[in-house]
Amino acid sequence: MTSTRTALAGMAIAAVAFTGLATPAAQAQDGELFIPLLTYRTGPFAGSGIPIANGMADYLTMLNERDGGIGGVKIRIEECETGYNTQKGVECYESTKANDPLIYNPYSTGITLQLIPKASVDNIPVLSMAYGLSAAADGNLFPWVFNPPDTYWDGASAIIKYIAEQEGGDLSNLDGKKIGYIFLDAGYGREPIPLLEQFAKDYGFTLTQYPVPADQMQNQSSQWLNVRRDRPDYMIMWGWGAMNPTAVKEAAKIRYPMDKFIGVWWSGGEDDARPAGDGGKGFKTLNFNGVGQDFPVIQDILTHVVEPGKSQVSETARVGENLYNRGVMNSFLMAEAIRTAQEMTGKKVIDAADMRAGMENLNITEERLKEAGMEGFMAPLKLTCADHSGENDVYVQQWNGETWEKVSDWFSPMKDVVRPMLVKAAEEYVASNQPWPERSEPCAQ
Amino acid sequence: MLYREAGQYKTSYAADMAVFPIRQDRIGIAVMLAVAFVAIPLVASPFFLASIMIPFLIFTLATIGLNILTGYCGQLSLGTGAFMGVGAYACYKLTSIFPETNILVWILASGIFSAAIGVVFGLPSLRIKGFYLAVATLAAQFFLEWAFIRIPWLYNYNASGAIEVSTRTAFGVVLTGPTAGTVERYFAVLAIVVLMTWVASNLLRGWVGRSFMMIRDMDIAAELIGVRPLRTKLLAFAVSSFYCGVAGAMMVFFWLGAAEPSAFSINLSFQILFMVILGGLGSLIGSYMGAAFIWILPVLIRMVPEALGLPIEAATVEHINFVIIGALIIFILIVEPHGLARMWQIIKQKLRVWPFPY
Numbered sequence: 196m197t198s199t200r201t202a203l204a205g206m207a208i209a210a211v212a213f214t215g216l217a218t219p220a221a222q223a224q225d226g227e228l229f230i231p232l233l234t235y236r237t238g239p240f241a242g243s244g245i246p247i248a249n250g251m252a253d254y255l256t257m258l259n260e261r262d263g264g265i266g267g268v269k270i271r272i273e274e275c276e277t278g279y280n281t282q283k284g285v286e287c288y289e290s291t292k293a294n295d296p297l298i299y300n301p302y303s304t305g306i307t308l309q310l311i312p313k314a315s316v317d318n319i320p321v322l323s324m325a326y327g328l329s330a331a332a333d334g335n336l337f338p339w340v341f342n343p344p345d346t347y348w349d350g351a352s353a354i355i356k357y358i359a360e361q362e363g364g365d366l367s368n369l370d371g372k373k374i375g376y377i378f379l380d381a382g383y384g385r386e387p388i389p390l391l392e393q394f395a396k397d398y399g400f401t402l403t404q405y406p407v408p409a410d411q412m413q414n415q416s417s418q419w420l421n422v423r424r425d426r427p428d429y430m431i432m433w434g435w436g437a438m439n440p441t442a443v444k445e446a447a448k449i450r451y452p453m454d455k456f457i458g459v460w461w462s463g464g465e466d467d468a469r470p471a472g473d474g475g476k477g478f479k480t481l482n483f484n485g486v487g488q489d490f491p492v493i494q495d496i497l498t499h500v501v502e503p504g505k506s507q508v509s510e511t512a513r514v515g516e517n518l519y520n521r522g523v524m525n526s527f528l529m530a531e532a533i534r535t536a537q538e539m540t541g542k543k544v545i546d547a548a549d550m551r552a553g554m555e556n557l558n559i560t561e562e563r564l565k566e567a568g569m570e571g572f573m574a575p576l577k578l579t580c581a582d583h584s585g586e587n588d589v590y591v592q593q594w595n596g597e598t599w600e601k602v603s604d605w606f607s608p609m610k611d612v613v614r615p616m617l618v619k620a621a622e623e624y625v626a627s628n629q630p631w632p633e634r635s636e637p638c639a640q
Numbered sequence: 641m642l643y644r645e646a647g648q649y650k651t652s653y654a655a656d657m658a659v660f661p662i663r664q665d666r667i668g669i670a671v672m673l674a675v676a677f678v679a680i681p682l683v684a685s686p687f688f689l690a691s692i693m694i695p696f697l698i699f700t701l702a703t704i705g706l707n708i709l710t711g712y713c714g715q716l717s718l719g720t721g722a723f724m725g726v727g728a729y730a731c732y733k734l735t736s737i738f739p740e741t742n743i744l745v746w747i748l749a750s751g752i753f754s755a756a757i758g759v760v761f762g763l764p765s766l767r768i769k770g771f772y773l774a775v776a777t778l779a780a781q782f783f784l785e786w787a788f789i790r791i792p793w794l795y796n797y798n799a800s801g802a803i804e805v806s807t808r809t810a811f812g813v814v815l816t817g818p819t820a821g822t823v824e825r826y827f828a829v830l831a832i833v834v835l836m837t838w839v840a841s842n843l844l845r846g847w848v849g850r851s852f853m854m855i856r857d858m859d860i861a862a863e864l865i866g867v868r869p870l871r872t873k874l875l876a877f878a879v880s881s882f883y884c885g886v887a888g889a890m891m892v893f894f895w896l897g898a899a900e901p902s903a904f905s906i907n908l909s910f911q912i913l914f915m916v917i918l919g920g921l922g923s924l925i926g927s928y929m930g931a932a933f934i935w936i937l938p939v940l941i942r943m944v945p946e947a948l949g950l951p952i953e954a955a956t957v958e959h960i961n962f963v964i965i966g967a968l969i970i971f972i973l974i975v976e977p978h979g980l981a982r983m984w985q986i987i988k989q990k991l992r993v994w995p996f997p998y
Contacts, residue, residue, distance in 0.1 A: 236955030274954040281903060285896060286691045286939065293687060308802050309898045312818035328800065380789060382800040382900050389799055406789075409902050507953065620799060627736075627796060628806045628817075 226544055227271045228264065228533060230255065231291040233301050238278035239412065240303075240436030242466055243518060247302060248274065249508045250522020253500045254492075258530060260499040265530055266537045268544055279436070281305040288313070297550040298322050298529055304383040314339040315632055320551040324525045325350070325460060325483065329386055332584030333621035334555065338636045341554050343528065344483050344576050344587035348616060349608035350459045351387035351431070353481055353589050355394050356609055357457065358429050370399035375427030377418060377434070377442060380406035384433040387459075390616060391431075403427055412438040419445040432458040439467035447474025454479060454593070464518045468594040478594045479602070483587065484524045484573050486599045488515035491568030492523065517592075517599055524573055531567075532557055551636065555580055574605055580638035584617075586610045643991040659841060676830055686822045690895075694826055696935050697833045698890045703915040703927040704840055705883025710913075711922035712844060713876035714856030715765050719758075719777035720912040722784035723881045724888025725904030726754040729794045731889035732803045736796055743808035743815050744828065747889045754885020755878040757784070762877030766870045781906055788901035804898040816893045825894045832890065836883060841924055843879070852876050853922075884912075918969060919979050926981025933980065938965055 234248035235241055255270050264270050273294075275287035284306030288299065298320045301307045307327035314321045321340045323331070329346035331337040345353075355369070362368040376391055378384030384406070395402040403425050405418040415438075422430065430451065434442055439462045446456050454477040458467075463480030471478075488494065493515050500506045501514055508514055536545045536553025545553070559576045574588040588605040625631040643664050650656045660666045680693060706720050730753035734746040761780035765773050788794060795803050807817030814820045815828050843849055851872045854862035863869055892899045911934060919930020941961050945952040952960075976983045990997040 234954065236953075237958050276954040276958040278958065281896065281900065282695070289687045289691045290943075293685065304800070305802070305900050305902070308800060308804065308900075309896060312804070312897060316818040330799075381902055382802050385801045386799060408789075410905065627798070628804060629739075630807055 226268060228268055228544065229271050229273070229294055229296050230298060230529060231287070231294075231296045232272055232274045233277050233284055233287050233299065233303075233306065234274050235277050235279045235302070237276060238280070239409075240279040243436050243439070243461070243464055244279065244302065246464065246513065246516055246518035247522040247525070249506060249513075250519040250524075251300070251526045252522075253496050253506045253508070253514075253519075254523045254526035255530070256500045256505055257492075257496045260503075260505070261495055265533045266543050270530075277301075277303065277306065279303050279305075281309060285309055292317060292319070295546065297533070297545070297547055298554070300324070300525060300529075301327070304328075304386070305381065308382060311337065311340050312628065318551075319547045320554055322525070322529065322554065324521075324528065326383065328624070330617055330620035330624050332582060332586075332617050334578075334580050334583040335634055336621045336625050336631070337583065338555075338580075338634045339551060341578065341583045343557070343578060343583070343585045344574065345589060345608060346584050346586075346613070346617065347383075347386045347433075347459070348390045348613045349584070349586050349610075350481055350589070351390045352394070352609035352613050353606070354431050354457050354459070355391075355398075356606070357481075357591055357603065359398075360603075361455075366398050372400040372429070373403065373425065373427040374400050375403045375405060375422055375425065375430045377405040377407060377415075377422070377430060377432050379412070379433060379435055379438050380408045383435060383461075387433060389620075390613070393616070394612075407434070407438055407442075412436065413441050415441050415445050419449050419451075422446075422451065423449045428455065430456045432456065432462050434458065434462045434467075439464065440470040443468055443471040443475050443478055446478075447471045453477030457481070457591070460521075460589070463592060463599065465516045465598070468599075473596060475594055476596045479591050480599075481589050482517065482592045482599070482601075483589045484517070484520045485569075485571055486515065486517045486520060486592065490515075490570075490572050492527075492572065493520070495568060496523070520572070527567065527569065527573075528554075528557065528559075528576075531559055531563070548636075554578065555583070555638075586613065643988065643994070645992065659845070673834070676834075677827075681823050681826060689822045689826045692936055692939055694822075694829050694895050695891075696931055697829045698887050698895055699912070699915060699931040699935050700928050701833050701836060701890070702884050702887035702912050703919060703931050704837060704924060705880045705887060706912050706916050707919075707922065707924070707927050708840065708844070708852070708883065709876050709880035710916055711920075711926075712849060712856060713852040713873065713880075715762070715873060715876060716770060716774040717777040717877075717880070718774050718906070718909050718913070719761060719780035719784070720884050721904045721906060721908030722781040723754050723758055723884040724891060724908065725784055725788055725901070726757045726881075727751055727885025727888035728892040728899060728904070729788060729803065730754065730885065731893060732796075732805070733794065735806075735808055739806075739808065742810045743893065744810045744832070747832065747886060747893060750889040751882035751885040754888070755882040758877040758881025758884075759874050762874050762881075765873045765877065778906075781909055785901055785904060785906075788904065800900075802898050802900045803892060805893050808893075816897075818897065820894075829890055829894050832886065836886065837924060840883070844924075848875065848879075856922075914969070917979060918972065920981025921979065923979070923981035925984065926979050929980040929984065933968075934965075937968075941965075 232251055235244035236248055252272055255272050259269055277284040277287055284301060288310060296319060300322050301310055304327050307323045310321050323342045325345050327342055329348045331340040331342055332346050359366045359369055391402050407415055407418060432442055456478055458480035460481045463482055468475040468478050501511055532553035535556050536549040539552060540549050555578055557578045561575055564570055576585055576587055578585055586608055588607050590601055590605050591603040592599040593602040645662045648663055702724055709715050709717050727750040731746050731750035764776040795801055805816050807814055807819055813824050815824055851867045854867050855872050859869055915930035915934045918933055920926030938961050941964060942957055945957055
């Protein structure tokens with residue numbers, strides 16, 4: 196009978212071990228707003244990931260320190276390291292899902308694509324701030340996904356519009372021009388291609404593409420050799436992580452006119468332009484958030500978070516950098532959505548469904564921005580049930596060797612062109628992912 | 641004391657040739673199956689199933705696939721990730737063309753496509769061996785990854801270039817897509833992995849496996865005995881790629897739910913190769929151990945500081961994780977170069993003669 200006893204003992208031990216593992220490590224406490232932050236401070240994209248992670252965490256910590264949270268309720272943040280790896284991103288999602296999170300910020304187009312279908316089933320909103328699936332801007336089909344203030348397609352159209360402006364103002368001036376597109380060869384970089392190809396057809400310019408594989412980000416000499424051969428009039432870049440500084444350095448090396456080299460908002464980190472030294476002067480990127488420490492909100496972060504040592508930033512000077520401020524803006528949107536949801540429901544402690552409604556009814560006015568110490572930090576923003584992106588104004592900034600300078604006014608992307616394409620793409624996505632759940636969430640106003 | 645075969649008499653040839661000749665082993669395997677099929681689904685949280693068990697089983701299957709090729713047949717391959725990708729893309733195309741068909745059928749059928757591709761890239765193995773063959777399979781890795789990015793037909797002309805899994809059923813149960821339950825997915829993965837492990841263990845004990853091992857140990861001698869090297873090596877590539885293909889299809893359909901081509905990069909190939917080497921070349925149980933070590937241990941280490949309430953930053957935990965796993969791999973390979981499976985075998989051997997081990 197020894198073997199039977201062994202078997203029973205084994206089974207018991209196994210059962211105990213698995214029960215131990217099965218219990219979630221940390222349970223959400225009542226009276227808290229739980230926001231998991233999927234960040235990456237390791238891996239090839241850490242250079243871009245660290246300032247964003249710091250900005251996101253510091254703004255929320257500042258709210259806790261200065262105001263005691265939002266509406267008197269403390270925010271609990273928990274970072275989960277993804278390393279920009281989709282497998283780990285999904286693991287982070289699964290591990291934090293049980294603790295009643297309000298919202299997810301995947302900060303990777305790959306992870307966003309994985310979370311979009313899950314979000315509508317698990318009823319947790321996903322905020323992919325100006326990245327992820329452009330088509331998700333259609334709130335009727337993607338009630339749980341938000342991508343304010345702009346989609347990649349807005350960004351691409353804004354860059355084309357800006358180039359036309361440089362060429363004299365009219366889009367017809369693009370006829371016969373050659374525009375190069377250098378991009379990270381992943382979902383992120385490929386997202387704008389359909390739109391750019393459409394524009395090339397409509398406005399008569401030639402589009403040449405220079406894909407950079409993710410594992411070759413730091414070796415772009417062959418792409419830039421082709422750029423030198425093709426001599427495009429303008430270069431557009433969709434880069435991230437280590438790809439950006441390499442591209443700027445290579446462009447400087449082949450003496451490409453830097454003021455004709457325009458990146459999307461994710462190519463505008465200080466560390467992207469700085470390593471090229473003087474050669475990087477003149478490099479331009481789009482932006483939708485303010486840069487620098489001259490905002491009351493950033494001063495508050497310095498006083499309440501950085502000086503008492505509650506921040507992870509390596510030095511005070513790094514507060515206020517472009518990507519840091521982008522993280523601040525990301526957290527500001529979440530905080531405003533919580534505030535909106537609290538006003539709508541009258542509850543202090545909201546849940547993910549309230550958060551979704553709060554995101555959908557987000558209305559950040561000039562007055563509100565002023566009140567929050569963010570005047571001029573970002574353009575006013577309003578989301579609706581149908582429009583989860585807003586197609587808001589952007590501006591162009593230029594690297595002067597030391598810092599980013601605003602060189603254009605705020606201007607709007609080409610909404611009339613982008614919007615129909617967004618709707619069409621959303622329908623295509625839904626058609627290829629049948630059965631797609633019908634929107635059942637009421638449009639609360 | 642517990643693990644002793646005294647008193648167990650083998651009275652037939654069949655009993656002597658059994659896979660598990662010792663009664664304790666048979667009970668052990670029964671207990672493990674009971675835990676896997678009954679205890680885990682009953683008590684485990686969705687996180688444990690979705691982020692630990694499902695990926696662990698899928699990686700195990702891929703490791704078994706590579707182990708058949710590298711461990712049993714001696715052909716070093718770095719194309720595992722790409723072969724998994726072939727399975728995933730094949731399954732994606734099949735199920736988008738025939739959405740009504742039972743998804744399990746396509747999961748298994750996708751292995752056939754992977755096997756065919758594996759055979760093509762296995763052709764150089766007749767002339768080149770060892771590191772040179774590894775380079776040839778590396779070409780497979782790069783070529784296939786290029787194909788996943790550059791052939792839009794493979795991902796149905798999706799703007800993002802990723803494959804996204806829609807809702808599919810088997811026997812009326814939703815198994816894939818966002819609405820699929822974790823337990824259902826776990827059972828599907830578990831059933832396929834257990835079934836394919838059983839097939840592999842029988843295949844490897846028969847003439848097929850023996851001819852693989854003959855080729856591995858000395859190909860000229862094998863040829864003299866009458867084993868045809870080309871056919872055997874290609875068969876090994878086919879079987880191995882079949883397993884990898886099914887694992888790849890399961891990885892996307894039952895675990896991730898969507899995949900970019902970068903999911904099947906060279907890193908995945910290396911990850912599987914490490915599982916094979918650490919688990920033990922030429923061992924099925926080693927494949928399970930290797931996959932568990934490389935996949936489960938980091939997840940557990942990541943959970944430790946939180947469970948203890950230590951205020952350590954997520955990024956720091958990740959750095960510590962790399963250090964611990966790296967150090968453990970070096971330590972284990974120094975202590976036992978033949979991997980965890982050999983260690984397990986030694987433990988069993990010592991237990992059998994306990995209390996007088998030698």
